[in-house]
Amino acid sequence: MTDARITLDPAFRLGTIDRRLFGSFVEHMGRSVYTGVFEPGHPDADELGLRTDVLDLAREMGVSVVRYPGGNFVSNYRWEDGVGPRESRPTRLDLAWRSIETNEFGLAEYMAWIRRLGAEPMMAVNLGTRGITEALELLEYCNYPGGTELSDRRISNGDPDPYAVKLWCLGNEMDGPWQMGHRTAHEYGRIAAETGRAMHRLDNEIELVACGSSGRHMPTFGSWETTVLEQCYDQVDYISLHAYYQERDGDVASFLGSAVDMDAFIDEVVSTADAVQARTRSRKRLRLSFDEWNVWNQDRFGGEDSLDWRQAPRLIEDEYNVLDAVVVGSYLISMLGHADRVGIACQAQLANVIGPIRTEPGGPSWRQTIFYPFALTAQLARGEALRVEPDAPLIDTKAYGPVPAIAAAASYDAATGQAALFAVNRDSTNPLTLTVDLRALPGAQLRTHKVLADDDLRATNTQSHPDRVVPRELTGHVDGGTLTVTLPPASWNVLELSTTAE
Incomplete structure (x- = not known):
C-alpha cells in the first residue's frame, strides 16, 4: 500500500469548466455514420433513419458538442452533395478512407441528429480541395435566415430556420502529408486568415478554430503553430490539438502514465500561442480546441493504402479493455486540469470507429469500457475546476521517466455545494491510500466513490457480454475534515462530495 x-480548496480556482470539453466527433469514416448513428430500417431508427438507441447512449454520455464531417474526410468533401432529396444525391469516392460515399447522411441529417441529441454543432470546412468561396456558401446555407439563393435552398429543402452554427473548424490537419490539399504553414496560415476574415464578414458571431499541427510528434510541431498564428491570430478563437495514444509492447506503466504527454502538449501549445499574442500585441487570449483525442491502437491499422473501395467498411473498430478506460479517464483529468485554456475537446469518435459506443447492423448497441469515465466526468464535473497538486510517490516509466502515481482533477459548484474529485491510480500492482484535506469545504461528506477497475485489465464489453465491465461503488469516510479512501491498482475513480453551499 x-x-x-490532496487538498481541495475552492479558493484555488483554475477556471470555469466549459461544457464543450465533453464533445465528440462523427466523421464519414468506416461505420461511424452508416450503421452507427444512421441506419434506415433498423428497429430503433426514427423516421429520418437515425438510430434512437445510439442517441440515447450519446445523451447518457453527456455529449455536449459534435464535430462533423471530419477529420480527413472533410478535405475532399462537397457539402452540397449531402443536402436536398436523398434520391437525388450523388455517390462519390472518398479519397481519405478509400470508401464509397452515398451521401444519404448529410448536413440536414446531421443537424436533425444534433437537435435530437441536444448538443451543439461544430462544422469543419474543406480547405484542402476547396477554399474561401465554398466555406462562405456553406456558412450562408447554414446561418442566413432567408431571401438569398443558398438560404432559400435550405428552406426549400425543409429547414426554414437557420442552423445557427457557431463553431467552425478551418480545415483539418493541414500539415499532414496524408491530407488532401496538404499545405505548408505559410500557405495554410494565409488561407485560414482570409477564410476567417470573409466568414466573419458574413456572420460576426461565429467562433473559428485554426488547425494546429497534426500531433506533438510531427516535425512541423511548434513552428507550424507559430507561423500559422502569426498570420491568422486575430481571425480565430481557438487553435486545435490532436493526440492518440496506445499501449506499446506490453508497457503498461508507460501507457498508464501517458497523460503526462498530453499535459506537456497542452502547455507547449499554450506557450506558443501566448508568444504570438505578445509579438502581435493582440488583446485576445487564444483558447485551445483538443478536437481529436482518444486511445487508438494505430499499430493494428495498415494505413489508407491498405483499404479497398467499399461502402461503410468495418474500420479501426477497437475493442476497449479496462486498462484503456483507466487511461481515457486520465486524459479527461488532463482536460479538467487545463480548463483555464482548453475550451473545446472532442473524443474521436462516437460510434464504432474507436468509439465508446459499438453497434451491430440491424442489431444492438452497447457501451464500451471507455464510455464510463467520459459519462461520469461529464455528469459530475460542474462549476469551477480547482487546482489540484497531489503529493504522491513516483513510478518509473520507459517512455516518460518518473511520473506521479496519481493523476487527479477536481471541480466545485458553489451554487449547489457539490464537488467532485477525479483520480487515477497509475500503479498497476498496488492499491493507493488517498487522504483528502476537505477543511476548506464546510460540511463536506462523501456521497459516492465510483471506481472502474478489474482484476483482469484486459476485460472488455462485447455484444454477448455488454455489462462485463461497469463502474462499482466503494466506501470511504470523512473524519475531522479529512477524507480517506483506497484506490485499487490501475483504477479510475470519481469521488462525489456534498458540502454546505455558499
Missing part, C-alpha cells in the same frame, strides 16, 4: 495526499 502506498499513500497520496
Whole structure:
C-alpha cells in the first residue's frame, strides 16, 4: 500500500469548466455514420433513419458538442452533395478512407441528429480541395435566415430556420502529408486568415478554430503553430490539438502514465500561442480546441493504402479493455486540469470507429469500457475546476521517466455545494491510500466513490457480454475534515462530495 495526499480548496480556482470539453466527433469514416448513428430500417431508427438507441447512449454520455464531417474526410468533401432529396444525391469516392460515399447522411441529417441529441454543432470546412468561396456558401446555407439563393435552398429543402452554427473548424490537419490539399504553414496560415476574415464578414458571431499541427510528434510541431498564428491570430478563437495514444509492447506503466504527454502538449501549445499574442500585441487570449483525442491502437491499422473501395467498411473498430478506460479517464483529468485554456475537446469518435459506443447492423448497441469515465466526468464535473497538486510517490516509466502515481482533477459548484474529485491510480500492482484535506469545504461528506477497475485489465464489453465491465461503488469516510479512501491498482475513480453551499 502506498499513500497520496490532496487538498481541495475552492479558493484555488483554475477556471470555469466549459461544457464543450465533453464533445465528440462523427466523421464519414468506416461505420461511424452508416450503421452507427444512421441506419434506415433498423428497429430503433426514427423516421429520418437515425438510430434512437445510439442517441440515447450519446445523451447518457453527456455529449455536449459534435464535430462533423471530419477529420480527413472533410478535405475532399462537397457539402452540397449531402443536402436536398436523398434520391437525388450523388455517390462519390472518398479519397481519405478509400470508401464509397452515398451521401444519404448529410448536413440536414446531421443537424436533425444534433437537435435530437441536444448538443451543439461544430462544422469543419474543406480547405484542402476547396477554399474561401465554398466555406462562405456553406456558412450562408447554414446561418442566413432567408431571401438569398443558398438560404432559400435550405428552406426549400425543409429547414426554414437557420442552423445557427457557431463553431467552425478551418480545415483539418493541414500539415499532414496524408491530407488532401496538404499545405505548408505559410500557405495554410494565409488561407485560414482570409477564410476567417470573409466568414466573419458574413456572420460576426461565429467562433473559428485554426488547425494546429497534426500531433506533438510531427516535425512541423511548434513552428507550424507559430507561423500559422502569426498570420491568422486575430481571425480565430481557438487553435486545435490532436493526440492518440496506445499501449506499446506490453508497457503498461508507460501507457498508464501517458497523460503526462498530453499535459506537456497542452502547455507547449499554450506557450506558443501566448508568444504570438505578445509579438502581435493582440488583446485576445487564444483558447485551445483538443478536437481529436482518444486511445487508438494505430499499430493494428495498415494505413489508407491498405483499404479497398467499399461502402461503410468495418474500420479501426477497437475493442476497449479496462486498462484503456483507466487511461481515457486520465486524459479527461488532463482536460479538467487545463480548463483555464482548453475550451473545446472532442473524443474521436462516437460510434464504432474507436468509439465508446459499438453497434451491430440491424442489431444492438452497447457501451464500451471507455464510455464510463467520459459519462461520469461529464455528469459530475460542474462549476469551477480547482487546482489540484497531489503529493504522491513516483513510478518509473520507459517512455516518460518518473511520473506521479496519481493523476487527479477536481471541480466545485458553489451554487449547489457539490464537488467532485477525479483520480487515477497509475500503479498497476498496488492499491493507493488517498487522504483528502476537505477543511476548506464546510460540511463536506462523501456521497459516492465510483471506481472502474478489474482484476483482469484486459476485460472488455462485447455484444454477448455488454455489462462485463461497469463502474462499482466503494466506501470511504470523512473524519475531522479529512477524507480517506483506497484506490485499487490501475483504477479510475470519481469521488462525489456534498458540502454546505455558499
